[in-house]
Amino acid sequence: MHHRNTLFPRLFVLAIFCVCLGAGLLPACAPAADDTARLVKVLDGDSFRVTYRGSTLEVRLIGVDAPEYRQEYSRKARDFTRDFCQGKGLRLEFDKDPRDRYGRTLAYVYADGVMLNEALVRAGLAVPLVVKPNVRHAERIRQAEAEARQARRGFWSKGGLDMTPAQWRRSHPRK
Known part of the structure; x- marks a missing residue:
């Protein structure tokens, strides 16, 4: 008999707790679903696929081309992007x-505290590309x-690219 008298109040408190937790009124005890992305496939220097929160996303790096x-x-x-992320x-x-107009997820991507977007440009393997309003790290x-220019890294060793990636896309349209 005593068991029945204490079970209902305990279930009631548990139910209230669950409702408050689900409504965001209480902090979650455990961390949210894994916020770590994992590389699936590199498409090119500035775009790749990752698994993130149970989905596969195509990511386009912000601020670089x-x-x-x-x-x-x-x-x-x-190869730089693959080696950085793998x-x-x-x-x-x-x-x-x-997201961009193609539905890709726009992001700054970090591994071991280092930003890929910045590292790719610093290596002389990409140029800055400012697209408003995503300008948080444009100056960086x-x-x-x-x-990269001063140290003559990557394509800066020969003075730069013959064409910017944007010029290349315009002169080599996809079929």
Whole structure:
């Protein structure tokens, strides 16, 4: 008899707790679903697929433009991105616009506390690309380009690319 008298109040308190937790009125005890992204496939220097929160996303790096497929330095940029991301937990940082016009997720991507977007430009394998309103780290990326130019890294060893990736896309339309 005593068991029945204490069971109902305990269930009632548990139910109230669950309702408050589900409504966001109480902090979750356990961390949210895994916020670490994992590389699935590199598409080119500035875009790739990851698994993130149980889904596969195509990510486009914010603030950078890497050489296009069959353009000079495209393989080096792709390989740099692959080596940077492979086998590591990636942290995605979002800016104001979460997606581009193609539906890709726009992000700054970090591994071991280092931002890929900035590292790619610093290595001389991508150029800054400012697309408003996603400009949170534009100055930081611009500084990385100045450093790459001065140190003559990547394509800056020969004075830059023959064509920017944007010029390449315009002169080599996809069929």
